[in-house]
Amino acid sequence: MSSNSARKTSIQTSHAPEALGPYSQAIQAGPWLFLSGQIPLLPSGQLCPGGIREQTRQVLHNMQAVLEAAGGTLQEVTQTTCYLCSLDDFQAFNEVYAQHFAAPFPARATVEVKALPKNALVEISALAYLG
Numbered sequence: 001m002s003s004n005s006a007r008k009t010s011i012q013t014s015h016a017p018e019a020l021g022p023y024s025q026a027i028q029a030g031p032w033l034f035l036s037g038q039i040p041l042l043p044s045g046q047l048c049p050g051g052i053r054e055q056t057r058q059v060l061h062n063m064q065a066v067l068e069a070a071g072g073t074l075q076e077v078t079q080t081t082c083y084l085c086s087l088d089d090f091q092a093f094n095e096v097y098a099q100h101f102a103a104p105f106p107a108r109a110t111v112e113v114k115a116l117p118k119n120a121l122v123e124i125s126a127l128a129y130l131g
Contacts, residue, residue, distance in 0.1 A: 015065035017041035020117055025066045031131030033070050037083070038062040039120035047118050052089040055121045056096040063126060064100075074100055076128040082110040083123040093122060 011026035011033070019025060019036065026035045040048040040055035041062070048058035064074055084093060090110065098105075106126070116123050 011066060011070045013065050013069035015043055015069070016062040017043055017045050026070060028070055028130070031129055033067070033072060033076075033128040033130055035063060035066055035126040035128065037081075037123045037125040038066070039117055039123045041118065041120075047120065052084075052092045052121050053096050056093050059122055059124050060096070060100045063124065067128060070128075070130060072128055072130045075102060076130055077101070077106045077126045078129050079107045079127040080109075081125045082108060083113045083116060084110060085113060085116060085121050087112045089121060 007029060009028045010024040011028055013025065016025055016038070023036050026033050028034075038059045040058035042048055042058070043062075043065075048055050060074070063077075067073055067076065082093070082097075084090065087110075093110075113123075
């Protein structure tokens with residue numbers, strides 16, 4: 001964890017892939033943690049092999065690693081925004097997603113996009129309350 005200012009703290013962990021651009025893996029502001037979109041990269045930076053199920057598991061694993069670096073868990077996630085390259089993958093994505101969250105589930109938006117970095121099939125960003 002590294003501090004950028006008195007009001008916000010950058011969260012970084014080697015247990016999740018490094019950011020692909022000028023952004024933080026997450027920013028903590030008070031009790032709120034804003035997680036940047038995670039794609040299914042292994043911590044080494046290589047794309048996770050497999051289809052939507054494997055890639056969704058890897059994204060959620062990366063999110064968990066960033067949350068743990070901030071002292072949290074997936075259970076503190078209050079909202080997610082999910083990007084799928086094909087809504088044909090929605091059911092399989094939902095099955096894996098539901099295995100990683102418990103009721104009450106986070107609020108969520110899911111949208112289909114034309115493409116994601118590194119030809120990933122899925123990306124998820126999130127907001128968590130760590131208060």
